Amino acid sequence: MSLFATPFHARAAAANRHNAWQTRGGFTLASCYTSSEEEAIAARFGVVMADISWHWRIEIAGIHARDLVARLFTRNAASLAVGTALEALWLNDSGAVRGAGTVVRSGEDSFLLVSSLADVDWIAGAARVYGVEVRDATASEGGLALIGPAAGRLLAAAGIDAAAEPMSFAKAAWRGLDLTLSRFGLGYELWCEPDAALIVWDRLAAAGGGCALCPAGQEALDILEVESGVMRAGRDYTPARDGFCGRPSPQALGLSGLVDRSHVFNGRAGVLAAGADASLAGVLIDGETPLADTVLTLEGRQVGRTLSSRYSPALKGAVAFAVLTDPRPAGAMMAGATPCRPVALPFLAIPAPMDATETGSQGVQRSRTAGDWSWMPR
Amino acid sequence: MSDALVIGAGPSGLAAAAYLARAGVRVVVLEAEDQPGGSCANRLAVGDFVVPAGPHALGALDPRVIKELKLTRLGLGFVQRDLPLIGLRGDGKPLALGRDMHEARHALAPLSQRDAERYGEVRRDAFDFARVMRGLWWEEGGLKRDEDRATLHRLALTPALTLLESTFESEALKAAHAFDCLAAGLSPSATGSALALSWAAAQEMCGLQGALAVPRGGLASLADVLAKAAEKAGAEIRTGSRVTQLLVEDDVVTGAVVAKGDVLMADTVLSSLSRRTTLAGFLPPGTVGFAAARELERPQPVGEGKLVLALNAQPSTFSRPARYVIADGLESAAVAHAEARAGRMPAEPVLEAMMLETGAEPPFLLSVLIRPLPVAPVDPPMAFATRLIQTVLRALERQAPELTANIAAFGLRQPRVCDTLTVPHMIADWRARIVTPVRGLYLCGEAAEPVPTVSCRAARIAAGIAAAGLKRGRA
Numbered sequence A: 001m002s003l004f005a006t007p008f009h010a011r012a013a014a015a016n017r018h019n020a021w022q023t024r025g026g027f028t029l030a031s032c033y034t035s036s037e038e039e040a041i042a043a044r045f046g047v048v049m050a051d052i053s054w055h056w057r058i059e060i061a062g063i064h065a066r067d068l069v070a071r072l073f074t075r076n077a078a079s080l081a082v083g084t085a086l087e088a089l090w091l092n093d094s095g096a097v098r099g100a101g102t103v104v105r106s107g108e109d110s111f112l113l114v115s116s117l118a119d120v121d122w123i124a125g126a127a128r129v130y131g132v133e134v135r136d137a138t139a140s141e142g143g144l145a146l147i148g149p150a151a152g153r154l155l156a157a158a159g160i161d162a163a164a165e166p167m168s169f170a171k172a173a174w175r176g177l178d179l180t181l182s183r184f185g186l187g188y189e190l191w192c193e194p195d196a197a198l199i200v201w202d203r204l205a206a207a208g209g210g211c212a213l214c215p216a217g218q219e220a221l222d223i224l225e226v227e228s229g230v231m232r233a234g235r236d237y238t239p240a241r242d243g244f245c246g247r248p249s250p251q252a253l254g255l256s257g258l259v260d261r262s263h264v265f266n267g268r269a270g271v272l273a274a275g276a277d278a279s280l281a282g283v284l285i286d287g288e289t290p291l292a293d294t295v296l297t298l299e300g301r302q303v304g305r306t307l308s309s310r311y312s313p314a315l316k317g318a319v320a321f322a323v324l325t326d327p328r329p330a331g332a333m334m335a336g337a338t339p340c341r342p343v344a345l346p347f348l349a350i351p352a353p354m355d356a357t358e359t360g361s362q363g364v365q366r367s368r369t370a371g372d373w374s375w376m377p378r
Numbered sequence B: 001m002s003d004a005l006v007i008g009a010g011p012s013g014l015a016a017a018a019y020l021a022r023a024g025v026r027v028v029v030l031e032a033e034d035q036p037g038g039s040c041a042n043r044l045a046v047g048d049f050v051v052p053a054g055p056h057a058l059g060a061l062d063p064r065v066i067k068e069l070k071l072t073r074l075g076l077g078f079v080q081r082d083l084p085l086i087g088l089r090g091d092g093k094p095l096a097l098g099r100d101m102h103e104a105r106h107a108l109a110p111l112s113q114r115d116a117e118r119y120g121e122v123r124r125d126a127f128d129f130a131r132v133m134r135g136l137w138w139e140e141g142g143l144k145r146d147e148d149r150a151t152l153h154r155l156a157l158t159p160a161l162t163l164l165e166s167t168f169e170s171e172a173l174k175a176a177h178a179f180d181c182l183a184a185g186l187s188p189s190a191t192g193s194a195l196a197l198s199w200a201a202a203q204e205m206c207g208l209q210g211a212l213a214v215p216r217g218g219l220a221s222l223a224d225v226l227a228k229a230a231e232k233a234g235a236e237i238r239t240g241s242r243v244t245q246l247l248v249e250d251d252v253v254t255g256a257v258v259a260k261g262d263v264l265m266a267d268t269v270l271s272s273l274s275r276r277t278t279l280a281g282f283l284p285p286g287t288v289g290f291a292a293a294r295e296l297e298r299p300q301p302v303g304e305g306k307l308v309l310a311l312n313a314q315p316s317t318f319s320r321p322a323r324y325v326i327a328d329g330l331e332s333a334a335v336a337h338a339e340a341r342a343g344r345m346p347a348e349p350v351l352e353a354m355m356l357e358t359g360a361e362p363p364f365l366l367s368v369l370i371r372p373l374p375v376a377p378v379d380p381p382m383a384f385a386t387r388l389i390q391t392v393l394r395a396l397e398r399q400a401p402e403l404t405a406n407i408a409a410f411g412l413r414q415p416r417v418c419d420t421l422t423v424p425h426m427i428a429d430w431r432a433r434i435v436t437p438v439r440g441l442y443l444c445g446e447a448a449e450p451v452p453t454v455s456c457r458a459a460r461i462a463a464g465i466a467a468a469g470l471k472r473g474r475a
Helices: A009-013 A036-045 A063-074 A120-129 A151-159 A193-209 A219-229 A269-275 B009-023 B065-068 B101-108 B113-137 B148-155 B161-169 B173-178 B194-206 B219-233 B274-282 B290-297 B330-341 B381-399 B422-426 B430-433 B457-474
Strands: A021-023 A027-032 A049-050 A056-061 A085-091 A098-105 A110-115 A133-136 A141-146 A169-174 A177-182 A188-192 A211-214 A279-284 A295-298 A301-312 A318-322 A333-335 A338-343 B001-007 B027-030 B040-048 B049-052 B078-080 B084-088 B094-098 B236-238 B243-249 B253-258 B263-271 B302-311 B325-326 B350-357 B363-373 B407-413 B441-443
Touching: A009 A193, A009 A211, A009 B302, A021 A219, A036 A211, A036 A219, A049 A193, A049 A219, A056 A269, A063 A110, A063 A120, A063 A295, A063 B065, A085 A269, A085 B009, A120 B290, A141 A193, A141 A219, A151 A188, A151 A193, A169 B148, A177 A193, A193 A211, A211 A219, A219 A301, A219 A318, A279 A301, A279 A333, A318 A338, B001 B009, B001 B253, B001 B457, B009 B027, B009 B219, B009 B263, B009 B457, B027 B049, B027 B263, B040 B302, B049 B101, B049 B363, B065 B173, B065 B457, B094 B101, B101 B113, B101 B290, B113 B148, B113 B194, B148 B422, B148 B430, B161 B194, B161 B330, B173 B243, B173 B330, B173 B457, B194 B422, B243 B263, B243 B274, B263 B274, B263 B457, B274 B290, B274 B441, B302 B330, B302 B430, B325 B381, B330 B363, B350 B381, B363 B381, B381 B407, B430 B441, B430 B457, B441 B457
Parallel strands: A049 A211, B001 B027, B001 B263, B027 B236, B084 B325, B263 B441
Antiparallel strands: A021 A027, A049 A141, A056 A110, A056 A133, A085 A098, A098 A110, A141 A188, A169 A177, A177 A188, A279 A318, A279 A338, A295 A301, A295 A333, A301 A318, A333 A338, B040 B049, B040 B407, B084 B094, B243 B253, B253 B263, B302 B363, B302 B407, B325 B350, B350 B363
């Protein structure tokens, strides 16, 4: 397998003091620049900048593109307005989850799928059924996520209009560079031509002095996503890779919220036939992070199992995603032999980004001291 | 508006229509050609004769279909029943394997004493397992005993070649089974092809007519009596009505569009056509599921052809009523399959020949099924047909040197695109083969059989499911 450098690699290499790297989607990425825990904490009071160029992105275009996305995804992406997006799953024929991602309507007959895990053959095969073209756009752009309450302020300081609404995107011209600004994840995402990537990094770094901007590696990104209750295929659960197997169903992963049962999509019959919904919840572990699939018990009775887990520096403890058969178990739960406590997700939301003039909307409020930011959970 | 549409007026479609009509369902059968019969209709011209382009004999017509639809009363009879298998190999003596075990042992003894002793036991075991497999293949229940499940698991992983090599010593005996090993485009060296032999055993033991039978008046007469049964029960048969599209709303079938542009609405549709034609050809894109669409995209690369020779005299080699399997050996059958898979004409194809009397001039027809053949040959069609005829005649002449001099006419049917046969398909229960991802749409033809055959068994079961579904809908 070939390894690729992202367009930001030169700057990432310069900032990566511990020379800690990892691979995602075939790209070499910084695991952390200083300390993943410090980087995750930094996102809670200032802003961090993380390389997300590795996110799998495919363009779906053609006169039948709407028919394809309507059938492919568990929510009706064909009804989206141009410039807006939704989160959805795609399932195999038996209704097992193959992937999850953000579907963006980029034009009248064109869509963009952004996901953290590639499923090239499946999407290409589905597109072939409809005579629709798909193009892998992963390597054609560089992407930076700006996460933290000061993300809006950073963009304003850099001279970028940060008016994008959540689950939408906008094209912008930025001092001679063409950018796409989106809000699909925890903060803002900036997408640019690979050749412009280093300029974008440098300009943001130059503008970020007043916002406590620091680069964040992939480990910090994982921590922030888990704390925020964002599940990722491949990281937090193993998706189906067979066309007909029945597991994992959206119900079993607690992802029924991403399924519109009234919509006709691939694998719907399997979803409708599958058992009762399980609830996706969080578990605060009073001990070490448990292994995936650890059985959760309540008074000796199995009430669920864990998915992935992380150490949360903000909560100062181990947290795990869990699928519970009883949505509100009462009593002392155990993850294996370790005491734990179920909580609703997110564990701890990232403060929504505010622009420079914002004064308290979206659950975020300015503290009494100017320049100092505090947050309230969403 | 009718309650049910049946696509294709082959034996399966007609049987399904008859059962539905008997259950009080208003049913219309849509046939693309100008006469019913499907693969059993006389459509292949051989001089002044026309014969079916499909099989030349019945493998195992479900006895319950004969009884319940009163086919005997409607005129179904057999001129030949329980035909023995005669293996012809190289210049060796013909090996006759009939139902009479004593005769079979006697024939095997000069070839291998061990095979002669074991043959009866092996056949008994094969029949025992085939009886067990009925639970999975055409009755509700599945396999109940652990040892049966273990046997199925073992056979599903075993190539027919390995099974026969480990069971018998005699090359002639192994070669005699080569044709069955190549059923539905399977290779004898493919994993799970041993199941094809179990299937053949199941056919042999379950049809009242025995291993192989020829209806009086040929296979077309079966279609005729089934058409009579369907019409008598109240079904309407519309010929010249080629279905081009199925109408689907929210993954529920609502009707069909025929080539003339007519739209026929119905609550349920049964298709006796192939899985590929029904699900990939008629349904709107994506309806069948993306993984299923991908599987249907890949047609079976290897198929079966048919050459029928009209003969002025009967070669002595084929004087006995039987099915003659002409094969050099299992290894060469596996090699032939590899050649066909690559798109080339196999040097040594496996033949199944049957002699039929015409009662006119020329007085005999030698019907030859040829396996394995490439569905999409690399040679141009004419060149391929020429090579095919030459190869088959060469193989026949080795057994019957006087054959070529007596040929008055011939007809050739080249292999057609058919469904890919997989092990999961063979070991699935019958419901999984009949029910489709589209509610109200069922397969009732050869595609719904574990291995394609004219048995009408799937039609009977599919009609039962469809009728019950309609009843539930009405309730």
